Amino acid sequence: MKIVIAESDVVTAYGWGMAPLWSGLLAGRTAIRPTKWFARRGFVSDQAAIIADLDASSDGSRVMAMLRRLLAPLVGRFDPLTPILLATTVGEIEYLQRAVLGNETQLLAAARPERLLEQVKIFLGLRGPGMVVSSACTSSVAAVALAASMIRRSQAERVLVVACDAISEFVYSGFSGLLSLSAQPARPFDVDRDGLSLGEAATWALVTDARASEAMGCSAEILGWGNTTDAVHITAPDCSAQGLSRAIEKACAMAKRSAGEVVFIAAHGTATSFSDAMEMKAFKDVFGRPRPTFSIKGGTGHTLGAAGLVQLLVAQRALATGIVPGTVGLTKPDPLALGWVSSKPAMAATNSVAISTNSGFGGVNTAMLLAGGARS
Amino acid sequence: MIHAIGWCDMERWGCVGANWASRHGTTPDLSASAEAEMLIGQPVEYYQRMPIQTRVSLIAMSQALQASRWREMEMGEIGVACAGYEGCEDANLRYFQDYVQAGRFIGLGNLFIYTLATSAAGEAAIALGLNGPTLYAQSHYAPVSALIEQSRQMAVEGEAQGLLALWSDARAAVCFAVGAEAGDGVEEVVEGHWELSPGILVRHLTAKVQEEP
Numbered sequence: 015m016k017i018v019i020a021e022s023d024v025v026t027a028y029g030w031g032m033a034p035l036w037s038g039l040l041a042g043r044t045a046i047r048p049t050k051w052f053a054r055r056g057f058v059s060d061q062a063a064i065i066a067d068l069d070a071s072s073d074g075s076r077v078m079a080m081l082r083r084l085l086a087p088l089v090g091r092f093d094p095l096t097p098i099l100l101a102t103t104v105g106e107i108e109y110l111q112r113a114v115l116g117n118e119t120q121l122l123a124a125a126r127p128e129r130l131l132e133q134v135k136i137f138l139g140l141r142g143p144g145m146v147v148s149s150a151c152t153s154s155v156a157a158v159a160l161a162a163s164m165i166r167r168s169q170a171e172r173v174l175v176v177a178c179d180a181i182s183e184f185v186y187s188g189f190s191g192l193l194s195l196s197a198q199p200a201r202p203f204d205v206d207r208d209g210l211s212l213g214e215a216a217t218w219a220l221v222t223d224a225r226a227s228e229a230m231g232c233s234a235e236i237l238g239w240g241n242t243t244d245a246v247h248i249t250a251p252d253c254s255a256q257g258l259s260r261a262i263e264k265a266c267a268m269a270k271r272s273a274g275e276v277v278f279i280a281a282h283g284t285a286t287s288f289s290d291a292m293e294m295k296a297f298k299d300v301f302g303r304p305r306p307t308f309s310i311k312g313g314t315g316h317t318l319g320a321a322g323l324v325q326l327l328v329a330q331r332a333l334a335t336g337i338v339p340g341t342v343g344l345t346k347p348d349p350l351a352l353g354w355v356s357s358k359p360a361m362a363a364t365n366s367v368a369i370s371t372n373s374g375f376g377g378v379n380t381a382m383l384l385a386g387g388a389r390s
Numbered sequence: 391m392i393h394a395i396g397w398c399d400m401e402r403w404g405c406v407g408a409n410w411a412s413r414h415g416t417t418p419d420l421s422a423s424a425e426a427e428m429l430i431g432q433p434v435e436y437y438q439r440m441p442i443q444t445r446v447s448l449i450a451m452s453q454a455l456q457a458s459r460w461r462e463m464e465m466g467e468i469g470v471a472c473a474g475y476e477g478c479e480d481a482n483l484r485y486f487q488d489y490v491q492a493g494r495f496i497g498l499g500n501l502f503i504y505t506l507a508t509s510a511a512g513e514a515a516i517a518l519g520l521n522g523p524t525l526y527a528q529s530h531y532a533p534v535s536a537l538i539e540q541s542r543q544m545a546v547e548g549e550a551q552g553l554l555a556l557w558s559d560a561r562a563a564v565c566f567a568v569g570a571e572a573g574d575g576v577e578e579v580v581e582g583h584w585e586l587s588p589g590i591l592v593r594h595l596t597a598k599v600q601e602e603p
Binding site: 110150 | 470523
């Protein structure tokens with residue numbers, strides 16, 4: 015059985031849809047800007063990739079404002095019993111902020127991700143199974159893997175995966191407290207990288223059996239995936255990179271492909287010192303010889319629960335076009351990444367095989383192998 | 391499918407497993423690491439900084455792991471799938487209240503790291519050396535049954551050889567050791583009470599075990 019991402023859409027700080035995201039990445043232009051949102055706070059950075067034209071006043075939360083507009087074309091399109099998986103790390107955390115700041119404890123329940131799932135289901139007119147999937151920064155790829163697994167076991171013909179996370183004071187203050195934020199736009203894999211930039215995004219993907227997708231125009235095939243945990247530290251990556259290496263190996267084994275067949279790598283690339291170094295070690299250990307490797311986080315910022323799926327969709331576009339984006343923000347590659355990363359796009363054979371990797375707090379790692387197909 | 395069950399709240403802990411004499415007892419002072427480590431069966435790094443949700447989750451997971459005998463069988467990768475109506479709401483509140491009380495100037499990293507739905511299960515997985523997948527999977531309907539089924543399917547897919555399915559809130563946790571193969575009737579102790587809150591399920595399980603001759 016072939017399982018594919020048949021349709022998708024995305025909003026990032028670049029704008030609505032894949033087109034501005036793709037052109038921004040290819041142009042090497044970042045969507046990370048200084049923001050005055052937290053100007054009176056003592057944070058270590060004022061940089062963020064914020065969706066400019068988002069009016070959250072009537073929707074209550076930024077993620078719901080994103081989702082209403084992004085998902086509007088899907089209303090009434092799917093069988094109401096279509097399963098939906100919602101990937102997020104904090105969901106509508108603004109409600110918890112308001113509960114604390116305004117001493118309105120009745121708002122706490124509104125911050126639960128299950129409530130966001132309920133709202134999305136109602137908005138889309140879905141009445142079937144629904145699940146919130148959360149696994150730190152690997153959340154959305156973990157959700158795509160669950161969707162693919164459901165289809166492979168004939169539990170569903172198609173599964174809708176929705177992923178989202180927004181910039182909030184809650185998250186921004188936390189990453190600032192951890193000293194993880196760069197004072198300038200993030201520079202993944204750069205020798206002078208000094209931290210990540212936060213971003214916000216929402217995205218959806220319809221994961222289907224290829225036979226069901228033919229009528230809709232097939233795109234990338236999900237060949238296999240691997241999910242692992244380092245079991246080393248709650249925040250720091252495992253310097254040995256064994257967890258990510260195992261995830262990549264599991265993905266290749268499930269796909270029945272050798273690592274040598276992977277033409278390019280869509281890396282997590284947060285631009286934090288240890289995480290980028292850990293990733294490069296895993297790539298070298300598993301793949302040996304360099305191949306084009308890129309991170310989108312110098313452009314989109316780190317979009318947390320949405321990051322994996324946004325990255326996967328960029329990899330899908332790269333497979334379809336044969337153009338592998340460069341890494342936005344990269345000026346001088348870290349010696350560890352030399353020969354692998356570039357600020358400029360690279361060419362790759364179309365209809366080839368790519369891998370997308372993510373890692374997150376708790377030492378979680380995911381890897382997903384995609385085979386490319388030009389969109390019909 | 392279910393090979394063992396472990397549980398813990400602020401008052402009681404216990405476990406049942408196939409070919410395993412069920413155990414239960416009074417939960418020790420959870421602020422004292424030595425007593426908790428006796429129950430967990432090993433020293434635990436960073437125990438003192440863990441929130442209560444992580445501590446009860448760790449004890450429930452360790453009990454399920456011991457009663458499953460997976461370690462003796464040298465099982466390969468073991469993963470953790472978790473769920474709970476409250477997610478990490480308690481940890482989120484503690485972090486943000488501390489940040490606000492400190493003047494909204496700096497967030498405390500040691501509190502922020504627990505503000506993920508997978509934080510409690512993830513840190514417990516680190517303590518127990520579990521290196522399979524870790525994820526939070528909260529279903530809209532019948533969340534405990536869905537969590538266990540999801541765990542079974544991940545085992546069937548080969549994503550891990552076994553999964554600890556953790557159902558928890560801020561004060562109580564129940565953990566099911568789920569494998570791909572048929573179980574040995576361990577789940578009978580639940581008696582159809584699958585969708586109870588973690589605290590009530592802990593009381594039910596303890597009462598069932600106490601009934602045993």
